[in-house]
Amino acid sequence: MFESLGLLPTFPLLGFLTLFLAGGFLPRRMIGLIGAGSIGLSFLVALSIVMPFLSGDSEEVRHVVYTWLSVGNFESTFGLYLDGLTVVMILVITGVGFLIHLYSTGFMIDDPSFSRFFAIMNLFVASMLILVIADNLLLLYLGWEGVGLCSYLLIGFWYTDPENGYAARKAFVTTRVGDTSMAIGLFLLFTQLGTLDIQSLLVFAQDRWDIGSGFAIAATLLLLGGAVGKSAQLPLQTWLPDAMAGPTPISALIHAATMVTAGVYLIARMHPLFELAPNVQLLVALIGLATLLIAGFTAMTQHDIKRILAYSTISQIGYMFLGLGVGAWSASIFHLMTHAFFKALLFLGAGTVILSLHHEHDIFKMGGKWRQLPVAFASFMIGSLALAAFPFTSGYFSKDEILIGALAVEGVGLWLWLGGVVGAFFTGIYSFRLVFVVFFGESRGHHDEGEVTGLAMALPLFVLMVLALLGGFIHIPVDNVFSHGAALGAAHEEHSVSTFMHAVMIVVPLLGIGVSYLFYCAGVFSVSSLMKLPLAKTLHSFWYSGWGFDCLYKLLFISPFLWLSKVNRRDVVDTFYAGIVVLSVFGNAVSVRSQSGLLRWYILSIVIGIVLLVSLGAFL
Amino acid sequence: MDTIPFEHGLLLASALFALGLVGVTTRRNIVFVLMSLEIMLNATGLVFVVGSSKWGHADGQIMFLMILTLAAAEVAVGLALIIQLYRRFKTVDIDVLSQLKG
Amino acid sequence: MILLSLVGVFFFGGLLAWLSEFVDVRLPRWVAMLSAVICAGLISRLVFMVDSGGVGLLGWVDEFEGSWIPSLGIDFFFAADGLTVLMLALTVLLGIVSIASAWDEIKERAGFFYFNLLWTLAGVVGVFTALDLFLFFFFWEVMLIPMYFIIAIWGHENRRYAATKFFIFTQVTGMMMLVSLLCLVYFHSLQFGEFSFNYNDLLRVDLPKSIDLWVMLGFFAAFATKLPSVPFHSWLPDAHSQAPTAGSVLLAGVLLKTGAYGLIRFTIPLFPQATALFAPIAMSLAVISILYCAKVALAQTDIKRLIAYTSVSHMGFVLLGIYAWNELGLQGAVMTMLAHGLSAAALFMLAGGLQHRIHTRDMREMSGFWIVAPKMAVVALFFSVAALGLPGLGNFVGEFLALLGAFSVSIPAAVIAVLGVIFASVYSLWVMQSVFQGPSLRQEGKDSTHEALLDLDRRELFFYGVMMIGLLWMGLYPQTFLDFSSGVIEDLVMSDDAAALYAREFSK
């Protein structure tokens, strides 16, 4: 049964190949069928694998397809690995992926590059699946880079606009910076532990390295570099908002549900290693916290519907990092899953809004659209509730677990918790700011358009609504994976959390929603009057620019880099050789003057020569 | 019998040789150049004569005869060329021969 | 005997191609293709011989030895092992590809063109198979002449400068190698009483410490120029940008590899001690090559120049892997050579194709070709991402192994070199952006010259397809290739005390 693990990426890959080679000749319906169908098949395969896995004793499964690389003592296989963590990931990827593909068959139907879209989407899913089922880091890296490439291609999907191309390159290069760090991490792990096979690696690491040893710290830091790049965390978060240049389903699938959470997956997968480096683990938490707050602030100020969601994604992944950092592994993965549901829902809802309103992105040009766009409204409502962790929606459970996990940390735990709660407050504000501005109040444009919808687009939305609402009741089968690290296990700690804390966690998001209501719906407070304060104005523009990271990086990296690339176009090394040429030509010019043609000078040269030689003879 | 020390002969020959060289270098009239050449060749002849008298055999003197012949031949060819030169350029200034250069 | 007939087929094929021009101007390309295909057949026999027989440093799968200049100890000594066979396969494949790329492009004096092309290939085959060092040097120099002609006759506007520069660079460093080689032979005659240029004999020479390093440097200079490595690289961008497509393909795909091959086969085994001393410098040069040339590449507007600089950057990984001198590094170097051979050749073909179509290499005059030529764009994308080291394609395997090998001997070198991968993504994507993406000039009505831009035809697609499959194969099942060279490389690494020396040098 588990041999069919290999089939998981095979179907999307076949879909990709078919569309790549024959896409130009196929009718659109066929393309849609192949594109979405391959993921559907993959989902069925996933189910067929997961069912026996869950009903069995949830033992890990390994399946080596073939030996990829074997040089000397280095060996890397095309090996697949299945455990609880993988199960969650493949279900999310194939499940949510299938829904988004289905949605796309409606959303993208008018695009001239329909088949290119599905080809790359399928390739993406294949890469993502390889990433999560790889049993060794090199294969994981293959998937890791593969999803990066697909992300690049899809962000720049509408390539005729150079802006999109820029965003795509920004995304790719920024994540590549992280990937490079990760690659160095792989080198380090291999040279120190002699293998890249994840399971043996973790065992070796625990055997050979003490807690807090230098190698562990270095290795985890390097892996963390990869993770923050892919998951758009500080300091490499700047690419994700720009990545919204791609079609909206892309944002839903890649930049919300799956790819950006790869970093979370990586850390969770390597968690025993991180446990060997408590300082780094704390750093993960702090990065998560800082990111979630910064992104939260920024999300409150954005106008572009997709950018708001992008910053919210960054913020939510910040929560996951926080969870990872505090050792609440399963909570993070849980949040990863619920986030995939509600954020996909939100993005797809946003897609419907955008498509219906003729590619309008600015939320302040919308307003009062709940009648006009009922399905989108429902999606947004449910998605935002889940996002804001409204009690008993999916987001509530997962966020709750993370925050409780944070509390369990000795020392800084309370502060981490407090940060998370503040973040939750902002989440409430910005998520419902979006809902209120777009769907309530008076209409500020686009009065006549009806909702673009169809079964293909609506069905995924409904399914996702259900999942976003009820996803919190799913039990993810990761206990075995994290069992040995679950010394701080949630079950035990939950009792120590006071009811007051619980109450705070329930109330704070509601407060956020309330504030948002007062500002954006009831009109009790007005943003414009607040903006009259110079401080608020400065803060607003600071937050709006994403805390100035783009400017900072432009100043620190891009400008010097551009300068560097311009400054030496003609290759300064060449001037050395040109110098030799100049020298020779000069020597030629000088020596040619001796060939004056004058016979007497020629005789004189002979005389000089003789005198020189003879004086040589006299003196030597 | 006192003989002239051969060093003296050599010094004289060297002086003549140098004189000839200077003449060849500085004169512009081709005829004088040829004459200076003669002086040089005769200086070398003198060296052989000196050497021959030092060693007391005839080799050097034979060489001297050869040099005389050589000088004569050089001059013969040289004069023939001078006639051509004069026909062409109406001058015997050696510096007209500077068309080829570079 | 196969090796000799390989050289012979190219040699006589070249002559025949030239002569056939007088019969029909379309004949030379067929003759050339036929010779290349015959050679491909011969090499496939070699492949099976490697598969069946054991291979090792001194256990050649095929050899040919004949007397040439016995009074100086010079023989016709050709031999091949797994590594050679890989290189030969690459040579012949790219030979076929370059003939294909010239198929329609070269119309003038086609006979002489294919003559030169085949003679270049003959020279390269000779370089890869000759194990008498005089013979090696002979081929090393001989392969330059036809290449010079290719650039000088069929090159672009600045071809005189480029061809001359190419020739002088390689010749002068070749002479340095000659001096070193002769030193080696001289010391062989001192130690063993006779001249010998035979590789096996020269391996036994024990050079005095005082000159060991200098003699090694002579070899290094020649190979580093061909490779090329900073600071000997500056001939390459000129040669590449001026050469016709087929010339660029051969240069990038094959000729550069001879330098790396020389380092692996000759420099290091012949001078293990000096190499150990020199390795930190060589690795530094490699790192500088990787970063510096990636940087310069970014500044280029001439697309062929840009690709040329990226070639230097990529060959830096080869140098790095070689001087790491462990199995990982060497295998990485070999894989990078193979993969870069294909990817760079393909990129040059694309650039050449573009120039053939729109008569410019200036990227500022290109934009939005994806709409006009989507197939070409996809092909370009494939090779660009191959060049930037996407896992699953050959380049990644090579560069990863080379870096991994380097990491185990020198962490700083490997870490700095990895940055080159980031640069690689910047320039590769920049090319894609400025050539294929962005607004189409034609649509905006700004440009009329681009209307002639045709998408790839079937013949082109076929050859690109072959190379794509090759890169995928290398990326997904590199073991096929690694197995060929593993025996050789194991022996190389084992046979030298270099590894031990390395450890000592680096621990200082």
Add this chain to the structure above:
Amino acid sequence: MSASDVIPVAISGSDLLALAPHIALSVTIVFVMLLIGIKRIYAISSAVSMVGLGTSAVLAFVQFYGALSNDTSQQITPLFRIDLFSLFFIAIICCAAFSLSVFAYSYFMRLKDDQDEYQLLLLLAALGGVTLASSTHFIGALIGLEMMSMALYGMLAYPVHSHENSGGSLESAFKYLILSAVASATMLFGIGLLYTETGLLTVIGVGEFGSDPSALIGIGLLFIFAGMAFKLSLAPFHLWTPDVYEGGPMPASAFLATVGKIAVAAFMLRLIAHTNALSIVSVNFAVLSVAIFSVLLGNLLALRQQNLKRLLAYSSIAHMGYLLIAILSFSVESDGSVSLGTGLAIDAVVFYLLAYMVMSLGAFGCASLISSSERESDSIADYTGLFWRSPWLAVVLTSMLLSLAGIPLTGGFISKFLVFFAAVEASQWLLLFVLVVGSGIGLYYYLRVIFQMLQTPSKLEPLGIKRSNWETLGAVLMLFSVTAGTLVLGVYPEPILNLVEQIGLSL
């Protein structure tokens, strides 16, 4: 006490037999002179000259192989010695003169009158060269050298009598005359100094100065070296070379470049081999600096030269510098004598001379084939597109230039290789460096000519003077054999190398 006392002065029958090449040449000279006196038929006098040269070449070869098998050498009076070494040089000088005679035949075809004497002068010069190469005595050398030089004045000035525009030729002859006379005088002065010190005029004995020679000997040797350096156009005695080459008619320049150099070099080799001159510090240093200076200056001067003849002249300066490098690599024994048996230096020198002769002949031959006495095609621009106008000729010229540049497949490569080898053996690192630098610069100008030939000219003008195939048939055949020779030297040098080794040992 002197060597001349030992060696019988009388000439026996076997001596005459040994001198057969010389005699054959002399007879031909007389015969041709008579022929011209009787009736001027250019074809016939040329044919007779060629036959004469060919005969003496064949005779020399026959004797050479005879000597090779029974390993003899014959001293004929103190003046001459017929051994493998001199026979080899006699043979190649005759061959060179033969081919030059063939080239000259078509070159002077269109000369209005008096074509015949050129062949006569050529024969005389060849005889001079042959004599010089076989002499072991300064008197013999003087006779040979001057016979060659005198004839060369005439050859260089040859077109003067019938062409109004041949000022260059006159100037060339004049310069050569004056400068050569100065150089001869210098050399003779040196010989004189040597003679006063040692009392010997023979080459073989004169060199045994003992371990501590007097300063006068050193100075004498330096004078001799200066004179020879002029003939070999070594810097700083090189200034005449380009002017004389450019001004003279193509075949005469070619003669000067080939026979003129080789004969002198042969004598110089003998001198160096039989003296311990190289062990004298001042001489050694002088030769060293002249070598370095020649290599660098020759190559630099040629760098931007636009005239093919001048370019070849400059390149010959450099090549003679390379030759000196090989000579400097002779292994000098502890007692100061040169040991030719060990080391490759002598092989390198002899091979180099042979290869240099072949490639110069080829290069000048090509040039003279597209030139005629009426119009010299010596500007590089004249060669534009030669590859497409006359492919075979271009191939020949290209292979010659590549050979001069020392590129494999050609004799020039093997000869340069041997020079490298010899220098490495002698650990002459400075010279090796100069060799590499010089050859590097050299590549540039050879390539420049080749590149020019590859260009497509805007308009394909007819080459030089149109001539019928019959007129040039001999020259073309000769060119191909010369090319074949270069390629054989480059690809399969083994037999020649074996010969060269024997020749070196016989010296």
